[in-house]
Amino acid sequence: MALIAIIDDDPDILDASSLVLKSKGFDVVTATNPVDGYQIVTERNPNLIILDVMMDEPDDGFFLAQKFRKNGITTPILMYTSVSKAIGLEFGKSDMVPVDDFVEKPISPEELVKKVESLLQKK
Amino acid sequence: MSETKGKILVVDDEKGLRIGTQRLLEDENFLVDTAENGEQGIRLGIASDYDIAIIDLKMPDVDGLEVLKQIKSIHPNTICFIATAYASYETAIESTRLGAYGYIPKPFTPDELIYQVEQGFRQRQLVVESELLKKEREENLIEIASEKSRLNTIIKAISDGVLVINRIGELVYFNTAALKYFDLDSLSIGDSALKHLPAPIVEIIKKIYSPDQSLQKTYSIQLELKSNNALFVESTCTPILQNDKSIAGVVVVIKNITEFKKIEQIKSQFVSMVAHELKTPMAAVQGFLNIILDDTISIPYDTQRDYLVRSVIRLKSLTDLVNDLLDISRMELKTKQREITEIKLDEIVHSVSQMLELELKKKGVTLITHFEEPMPTIKADANEINRVFTNLISNAIKYNKDKGKIDINISHSGSYVLIQISDSGIGMKTEEKNRLFQEFYRAKNEKTRGISGTGLGLSIVKKIVESYYGKIEVESEYGSGTTFKIHFPINTN
Numbered sequence: 066m067a068l069i070a071i072i073d074d075d076p077d078i079l080d081a082s083s084l085v086l087k088s089k090g091f092d093v094v095t096a097t098n099p100v101d102g103y104q105i106v107t108e109r110n111p112n113l114i115i116l117d118v119m120m121d122e123p124d125d126g127f128f129l130a131q132k133f134r135k136n137g138i139t140t141p142i143l144m145y146t147s148v149s150k151a152i153g154l155e156f157g158k159s160d161m162v163p164v165d166d167f168v169e170k171p172i173s174p175e176e177l178v179k180k181v182e183s184l185l186q187k188k
Numbered sequence: 189m190s191e192t193k194g195k196i197l198v199v200d201d202e203k204g205l206r207i208g209t210q211r212l213l214e215d216e217n218f219l220v221d222t223a224e225n226g227e228q229g230i231r232l233g234i235a236s237d238y239d240i241a242i243i244d245l246k247m248p249d250v251d252g253l254e255v256l257k258q259i260k261s262i263h264p265n266t267i268c269f270i271a272t273a274y275a276s277y278e279t280a281i282e283s284t285r286l287g288a289y290g291y292i293p294k295p296f297t298p299d300e301l302i303y304q305v306e307q308g309f310r311q312r313q314l315v316v317e318s319e320l321l322k323k324e325r326e327e328n329l330i331e332i333a334s335e336k337s338r339l340n341t342i343i344k345a346i347s348d349g350v351l352v353i354n355r356i357g358e359l360v361y362f363n364t365a366a367l368k369y370f371d372l373d374s375l376s377i378g379d380s381a382l383k384h385l386p387a388p389i390v391e392i393i394k395k396i397y398s399p400d401q402s403l404q405k406t407y408s409i410q411l412e413l414k415s416n417n418a419l420f421v422e423s424t425c426t427p428i429l430q431n432d433k434s435i436a437g438v439v440v441v442i443k444n445i446t447e448f449k450k451i452e453q454i455k456s457q458f459v460s461m462v463a464h465e466l467k468t469p470m471a472a473v474q475g476f477l478n479i480i481l482d483d484t485i486s487i488p489y490d491t492q493r494d495y496l497v498r499s500v501i502r503l504k505s506l507t508d509l510v511n512d513l514l515d516i517s518r519m520e521l522k523t524k525q526r527e528i529t530e531i532k533l534d535e536i537v538h539s540v541s542q543m544l545e546l547e548l549k550k551k552g553v554t555l556i557t558h559f560e561e562p563m564p565t566i567k568a569d570a571n572e573i574n575r576v577f578t579n580l581i582s583n584a585i586k587y588n589k590d591k592g593k594i595d596i597n598i599s600h601s602g603s604y605v606l607i608q609i610s611d612s613g614i615g616m617k618t619e620e621k622n623r624l625f626q627e628f629y630r631a632k633n634e635k636t637r638g639i640s641g642t643g644l645g646l647s648i649v650k651k652i653v654e655s656y657y658g659k660i661e662v663e664s665e666y667g668s669g670t671t672f673k674i675h676f677p678i679n680t681n
Binding site: 074075077078080081082084085088098119147170171172173174175 | 464467468470471472473474475476478479482484485486487491495498502632
């Protein structure tokens, strides 16, 4: 079964997302900050990374995604976004934002599972 | 008797003629003065502005032409007649050259004299009237000139830029502020304004000049003249309409709105920060509830309950955040009703530490107080001071080590009370210390994980302290503790 890494500084979001994915049979590893996140990805080599856009700093998620790509990690990335749309900061997939899809918080289990499955199938 | 027509001076050395003339003219309602020689004639003629002077040519002391010259030099508008029995072509020419209006040959009949005088009087009235008109016109011109220079001074002095452009796009007026905004130092009247102004303004001017009358109105646009928000202006272009509704030109007024834009930016940054801070706990709660409600996911009862408990905690933090935000907004709007009373700080510290007793016990933190005697009182709103101590002491507990210590020291320092709150906690890194009082800033590192807060507590403390003209400082070393120092003015009155 596929291994999914979730990197988010909010433990409640981590637990809820983990529970949803585990209930669908996925294996999950988690990290609450960019440093630990980078480490679990390099150590465990997951099939998919779920990454929060905003951790300690407003663009931590972007930087971490760029760091993965720069260091040759091509694992698909699903990015959690929060208020970016509401404040007019709508972003799409680009070189600046090297991620494969977005999920808007709050997380709906159905949407999360659908996006995860579709990204895993593409690979 | 009808009113007097005018004032006449009769200068003649022959008494009979002098008096006869006087009577004759007085009968015609003139006011008449007489002089019996040339010297007296000059004196009277200079002393007041006669309408008419009738001067005998030959007098023993001073020549009539000399009298004429002297009077004319002071009162050029006095109508002068030369009367003489020795009429000659030369004297006639000479007297006219010196400004005489007419020549009365002696002897003369009453009718001849009156006819001449009436003629002269009409002439005098014309001269006086035109003189008045001339004076009036001159005064008007001075007024217009000073009005113009006053307006000029005003327009040159205002900080808004003003440019006036005529129908063919030439600059017809500008002030120095306008040059400054557009970074032009060499612009002169008659230059093509359309070549020098920023494209968006030129666009508007062309629109105003277009034949389509519906476009002939006032337009305002905001322009970033220097990047990175260094200079923002609002430019208003207004058509100048002539009486027939055709356009004579355009007035462009440029206003500096850089500060306004900066405030706007701060506001929108604040709004997006607030939005993020509000949405984060809501997203967590909604995430939990979505899972609990999802029929395809089976969760054990204990996990469900755990999620609900955590949801309540998140909602409580959301309520705290909203309350803090309301406090900040009230403080900024200054609508908060303050109740200023004498406050004993030791009493506040005791009541706050009692309120936080549970938290102190949970972490095993001891609180030690030192109050200098006599304890100074301050004048302030008790709720606000309570808030300052609650926020600082609860931070000192939250960021402390287990079984740590909090020292509260209150003493005099000149006209200030010095409040020091020290903890033996995790301390701060330099960059964390620098951002400490920023709204929503919360130090995040391996040691602060699991500590909750709104990120507004210290910003509220700072606002309260500064609103009483006090000062708050922080000293901290990463790993070994933090001290907050507040200097609070002692209100002596």
